Amino acid sequence: MRILQLINRFPWPLKDGGALGYYNFLKGYHDAGCELTCAVLNTSKHFVDFEKLPDEVKGLADFRLSYIDNKIKPIDALKNLLFSDESYHVVRFISKEFEQMLENLCKEKQFDVVVFESIFMAPYLKIIRKNTHAKCVLRAHNVEFEIWQSLAAIEKNPLKKYYLNILSNRLKKYELAQLNLFDGLTCVTESDAKCFESFGYTKSWHIAPTGMDISRLAPDYSQIEPNSILHLGSMDWMPNQEAVKWFIKEVWPSLKTKHPEIKFYIAGRNMPKEFFNFSGNGIEVLGEVDDAIRLMLSKSIMIVPLFSGSGIRVKILEGLALGKCLVSTEMGFTGISVQPDLNIFQAETATDFINQISKLICNPDLIEKTGREARKLVENKYECSMVINDILSYYRNLNNKK
16 A cells, blocks of 8 residues: 655654654554555644664655754744734644645655545645645544643633634634534544544544554563653653643652652653653652653553643553553543453542552562553554554545445
């Protein structure tokens, strides 16, 4: 199958869930024998020097990169707020140079399917339609506007709340207006697909959770630091920021008093400077790390105190694949077929987190037992080749429809 994949950032290095989500599908298409072309916005935020990438990465597809400065600029954001009704989330990914590159690419090659990775690539649907008859599929990693609605709902600062509501409403208007312009839709969870249907999506959809390349994710229980907990995730994502702040304020003081030996590690890309001020009293803020897998393997428990967002948390799947014991809110593991108290532990309140983590600290064997069950789950339901085979069947069915 000839696939053109449009991505709003280069999926390397594999240091956050966003990169993993893109990369695992990209590699999956390649391993399935697809003729894969990837048109990538090489953003200022996630810029890569393509020539310096590993050969095994460069060989996965015919990559075409176009640079874009998508930094959030206060003056541009203010102009957008005052003089436009467009979504600032979306306009930051619009590039005339990228559009021209796509036009040339469609004249150069024939495609069966064009996959738009996230709603932020939807502005390029018109140029694709104009230059190819390939089926166009939106791969929705989240219901994006719901994330911002949730953040607005919990924001206490009136001005910031007002601005977040404007952002979420504009994004919602754009996101819902685009859905039926595509030939098909893939979502990472059924709840996301049902949400889109409730807002008027009328075409076919397919559930394609992020697959895991388990060959590079091997559990190892030999070097675990006792009494250690870890939060790992992209720290420029506001739901993660809110989650960590909540945990430090509401959970950590009581947990540290109850277990003086415990340590809490916070890691992830683009760590805000203010978070380094949390260091001390058993908290260690690491920022971005060179080897996230080694870090996860070295800690006893991973936590995901997430209260907003949608889609699948790729870092949870990666942690499960590594055989880690996780304590998470239901929001955190939404869309993943886990069983609380078997392969994950659920906590919704500060007291829940304190009790679940305390139980695990007092029962180290339970940590490893839960981790082994977590690994089995990923092997049985989220191995990458199974997910890719299913989604390729969906693409073929779209092409068979007249």
